[in-house]
Amino acid sequence: MRVLILIFLLLNSQTIFAGTKEYTVGTGSEFQFTGENGENINLNIYITQSSFTKLGVEYFFASGGILGIKAWQQFIMGIGDKGLSLEEGYVMSPEMKQPEIMSKEFRENNEKGVKVEDFFFSKESEIEKFKIGMETIEVPAGQILTTHYQKKRSEQTVDFWISDKAGAIGLVKLVSKGLKDHNYKIELLSLLKNVKSKIDPIKAVPLTEKGKMFLGSKK
Secondary structure (H helix, E strand, C coil), X not given: CCCCCCCCCCCCHHHHCCCCCCCCCCXXXXXXXXXXXXXEEEEEEEEEEECCCEEEEEEEEECCCCCCCEEEEEEEEEEECCEEEEEEEEEECCCCCCCEECCHXXXXXXXXXXXXXXXXXXXXXXXXXXXXXXXXXXXXXXXXXXXXXXXXECCEEEEEEECHHHCCCCEEEEEEECCCCCCEEEEEEEEECCCCCCCCHHHCEECCHHHHHHCCCCC
C-alpha cells in the first residue's frame, strides 16, 4: 500500500539557513491532507530533536474508514554551512513491532516528482527566487498573512505558503499539481505542542519486506 506520496518539510525558511533558530521539541502543526481522489488524511508534523548540528522531524498521518491507515515517519537532518542535509529516515506502523530504518532507496523514491531535498535552502536568496508575493489566505486555521512561493521540477509544480505565525513548521498551505499520484493539497488546522515522538531511532531495525511493501514497493 502506498502510504503517502510525499510531504514537504518547510521549517521557517527565513531562519533555518544558518542553523541558528531554536526549535522546541514537541512543537509542530496539524494539517489536513487532501489527495487527488478526494481522500482526506490527518497529518501531524512536529520536532523530535534540535541542536546546532541536528534537526529531527516526525510525521504522523491517519485516515479514517474501513481501510484507514496510521503511520509514522521520522527524518533526521544535519545542519551545516550549506544548510540542511537529509541523513536518516525511519518508518513505523501499528503492524510493526519496532521502527524500521528507511534505506536511501526509499528516502529518494520520488525521482519524477519534487523531492524533500528540493525544499532545503542554504541561503535566503535561494528561496527568494521562488517568491510570488505576500498573500492573506484562508485555511481551516483561519485567515493568515503568508509569503507565497512556487517551485517547479520536471513536470511538477508546487505552490506553498509559509508564515512566521505558523509555528515551528512554518507551512500554512501547499498545493502540488502535475504528475499522476502527485496532486494533493495540505492546509493548516492548528498548532501543536508537547507532542511525544513515536519513533525511537535507537530501537530501529533494518527495513523488512513488510516495511518495503508499506512504503509502496511493488516487489
